[in-house]
Amino acid sequence: LFAANAGSAPTLEALEELLIAADLGPIVAGQIIAALHQRLGRRDLKELRHVEETVKEEILSVLKATTPPPLSADPDARPRVFLFLGVNGSGKTTTIGKFAKRLIDEGGKVIVAGADTFRAAAIEQLQVWGKRVGAHVVCHQAGADPSAVVFDALQAAVARQATHLLIDTAGRLHTKRNLMEELKKIHRVISRQMPGAPYERFMVLDATSGLNALAQAREFHDAVGLTGLVLTKLDGTAKGGIVVAIAQHLKVPIAFVGLGEGLDDLQPFSPEAFTDALFV
């Protein structure tokens, strides 16, 4: 019994620190450790390997509770619309380039909308990507109304019989009321123009983000109803554990992970690979 006691305390503390270091946050980390006490008897806590497997199961059960939306061409031949949104610098524009490449490789016809009309050279950046992958880019001049760009892009997607329309929006902090209203307006334009058509709202999140990402996800989810998450920059040293809290609280599935700056650096999210990586 003494041995069990001696082994379990440092193990659990180290485990909680590992989870915190991975950005799961102290609350979620604490909940997982508490659940561990519930599920395992005193003897089992000594076995670090067993403990680790149990924690992985806890995390996997949260991540697997949701499944990502379908991505392939719509059987009814309507363009599948994807709205990409998120805070500044998270990787939205680059993710659109990579996603367009993936869809085109699978035989899709992709249109991209340059609805970031605010940031310097945002349209030019998207145009480079469009050219790289062979996607038609719909854009207006800098400073144009983003909703007008979206409206035009929806029309173009239908007219050109595109399989997918990917919409790039300006980075915005979720605390900025006017920018969130702008996003809601874009959302309304799409919903009104394409009622019943397949329409996804993906938040693009930087894996280096801390707990503020949960507040971001809440605000964006309230604004447009997120249907997916893309976790970028997972090729760095950050673990992106905040997505566990997001999955737990908001039930938004993670569709993709970004693993670099190149065309092919977008992978479908694997809950197992992600969870294993937390412990490396």
Next chain:
Amino acid sequence: GLAERLALVFKRLRGHGRLTEENIIEALREVRLALLEADVNFKVVKGFIERVRERAVGREVLESLTPGQQVVKVVYEELVGVLGSTRVPLAYAQDSPSALMLVGLHGSGKTTTAAKLGRWLLSEGRSPLLVAADQTRPAAREQLQILGNSLGLPVFVGTGTSLQVCQESRAVAKERGHNPLILDTSGRLHVDEPLMQELVAIKQAMCPAEILMVADAMTGQDAVNSALRFDADLGLTGFVLTKLDGDARGGAALSIRSVTGKPIKFVGVGEKLDALEPFHPDRMASRILG
């Protein structure tokens, strides 16, 4: 916030008579939780709590009528102490063109900050030259050019490698009397060896008076990893913490200052080019405490 939670802790403890050192452990647990929730790195929190503990078990807290408030005061003062109670200005060479180099992870705000610093230096009577040393990101040069144009600031765009662009820009600056050179480099991972070596080469060629790491205020636990590597490889002279106009608590500020000892010199508080302020440790301390 922390003050309310500590008030509850001490209300309960007070019911058992005089406060003891044991009781303080409970209060410190609340402090630890508050700092972790603010995204301060867990190792940094450990060290910081030790500093607080020494003062928290002293008479100033144990004999106070409002021990909760005393603990908050101690935490606040220790935070300000670590964050840097003295202002560190931008370094500058008067005679030949000085270089100010901006480095950091992808999307942290380097290009925007380069233009903001250009505007700042202009208002101080300098004549900066913005250097578009990011040769990889699509339209990075155009981005800096548009920003520079909006301020009436010259932007140097060159061909070749980032290193070559930086070297060429020095000749241009000498010729036209620009000072300093503001080098906007590509975003990169601290674990990307060749790209970190590229920065070392640029540093060796340009001998910058300032090497500032531009870091996102919403960075979580990973902030120490990138800050330590950039500092180890380059010898940073300071940080710029961006996107503080959001509601991230900004614990990364304590983390990066704590592990590198380098000062945070500026904060970015918006996307517009006038949204740059000198760092205020007292404001940051209040923000981290929530």
